[in-house]
Amino acid sequence: MDERVKPTGQGLGVGWTLHGDGRRITAGTVVAPDERLSWPRTIGIGMQHVIAMFGATLLVPTITGFPVTTTLFFSGIGTALFLVITRGRVPSYLGSSFAFIAPLTASASHGVGAQLGGVVAAGVALVIVGLIVKALGSHVIDAVMPPVVTGAVVALIGLNLAPTAAGSFEAQPLIGAVTLASILVVTVLGPGLLGRLGILVGVVIGWVFAAVTGGLAPDRVDALGDAAWFGVPQFHAPTFELSVVLVALPVVVVLIAENVGHVKAVAAMTGRNLDGVAGDALLADGLATTLAGAGGGSGTTTYAENIGVMAATRVYSTAAYWVAAVTAIVLAFSPKFGALVFTVPDGVLGGATLVLYGLIGILGVRIWMDAKVDFTDPVNLTVAAAALVAGIGDLTLSIGSVELGGIAWGSVGILVAYPLLRRLADLKG
Template sequence: MSTPGKSSAFHWKIHGDGRTIVPGSVVSPQERLSWPRTAGIGAQHVVAMFGATFLVPLLTGFPPATTLLFSGIGTMLFLVITAGRVPSYLGSSFAFIAPIGAAVNQHGIGGALGGLVMAGAVLFLAGLVVHKAGAHWIQAVMPPVVTGAIVALIGLNLAPAARQNFEQGAVTGLVTVAAILLATVLFRGLLGRLSILVGVLAGYAAAVLRGEVDFSAIADAAWVGLPPFQLPSFHLSVVGLFVPVVLVLVAENIGHVKSVAAMTGQNLDPYAGRALMADGLATVLAGSGGGSGTTTYAENIGVMAASKVYSTAAYWVAAIVAVLLSLFPKFGALIATVPPGVLGGAGVVLYGMIGVLGVRIWVQNRVNFGNPINLAVAGVSLVVAIANFTWAAGELRFEGIALGTAAALLIYHGMNLIARWRGTEPLDAAEDEGVRPSKLG
């Protein structure tokens, strides 16, 4: 196991001979291989993050090139703030898709950008608290049953959006879904992990053959230039849409830090707060100029696990490549030609996967649904989000995700508080081993 060395975002020790990985070890965040090999790993990170990063702006109507630019800049900011100790790419967060859609309907893209800025600021403050007080309070506020419910309800709340896009090109959408599923089981290694990107490319090819793609915008776009920027506008009514997403981003970031720590053998807990603050600042920056909110990317963990290279130098390469690609308007125009049918097909798979990721959190943490409190937390919050319950209070407007998140938190802590007061805490079902009825029946 490697041990933490001197923290620096710009200094890496050469691993071994710079060409091969020492048997039984990994290339730690503070190490690197030779620059050509590091550049190759960085290119793999670009491919790994690309599919998800460009899908979010396409699904929300944001300029893809602008999102790509801010994802690259945000990644650089993340690497600097975490002192080069936490290897991660900050790509577009799917958790923001539903809030952005609702905010755009109310106040246009500017209003959605304002929501991103506010969410980023709250995430930064949460990171500051974690940096000073540690991450233990997160587990107390958001135990696995709550975290899983919030992740699941965000994905399932998006189901109507997937259907709307799918119906605009059902055949193309079906090809996209089939290609994603087949790529998952046909290919191994990096290509298998990029099944979403492979499926989108297959769906796009089908759309071209069916005459569903308009290439006129590509001819009109310049070869070199800055992507379009837009300033945010701030409205109190979008607070309830965006702030609940912060809870998901906190869980994602903490999970990313712990995963990398486990794979590298380093203690990265002191950097968890920095990671949250960096992601918060990156989201504020993106929202201030027209990009999508960011999060640490699990897609890139797969590249690191396969290559055994956790060097942050590779992420600098990926970030620089992303920024350079964003400066070619024709490239951004090409991405923007992806038709609704392809987006609908990708959405069917992606949104469903997000929902099931919440279930995976329950399974991995062995959440006991023999406990009626846990059952109520999951059941009520999911129905509220899937049905998209709405509540308006003055200028504030709360929709399914916000209300579902609030329901999960209030039901869990409220029911437990009352049960402790009354002495009616449900007894664990002990995973069906010697099952005993709970005090609540």
């Protein structure tokens, strides 16, 4: 049989035609999502995707205290689910979303079960958004959440945790400084893919520096020695508390922005119109996040890190993402690996999160810039200003027995205030 004949499984994202002779990319072309190179080359590119997602995906459970192997397991399962639901049209890896760090950290006192309930709630909300977009079209997102609102919510989620990053840095300032400096230098000066792995490389450098200078916690090192090489990931069941759910729900705004942005980026790089699959992408990420929260993992999102790999290799084959998904699932069955990740000291986390939380905040600003949001408009200016300060200052108020923090108040405030004030301003004009 000629390998170039499209396999019957392509509708599920599990069949591919062979690109050229399978050994090289034809000049002036790209390897499309429904194509692949030879399997040895596809596996090699899949390993690059594993490396690209590794640092960010593992950093989230390391910071939040979630089981690393469980989060890795559900990222692999979520990626496979995404590829099936989008019918192999959108190459993407679903890794841990940084946006969940703030609500998970803010609700840590409620316990792991309640934190997972928040993840499930966000996932279900994203599923609903995906179904709405599939029914009405992607333009509905801009109508309900214009860029001024989306940018403010994304920015306040990232900047809300600034004190946490500073506290971790202050716990081990020298280790934090080495980590931060390494991330900045590698990101700015590192060639190609290395530059995109700046956070991972910086964490490793800081980690090694801490080990050499005695900065690792002895109890975590002992736990590493005691951990088994093979074992089943730790699964946990969610519980639901209204205050935790309300803190987690604003993350949906970030997930929408990331998913839609990813679909648009892939469409631009491959030259294909993918507007019709945006709803499927949101639905798939929502289901993946719900599944992760139901079993003990952190929420997922499409990964920009892997877009960098595709841009560098010009290979958009979803076959490589199946390789990455399977690899993540296999690694999840090593408790030794999870214990190793948990030896990362506070100073390293502080150095990394100073950058990470800031990047989320800047992403909100970028949304404003890309959309050319007019801040001479008093409605845009005032609602964004109030939302940002509520989030950054972590405004905390109670409604009855339910206590809500800055992320919830800032997000809910702008989602309610913007359309109301916009309507009043239009009536006035």
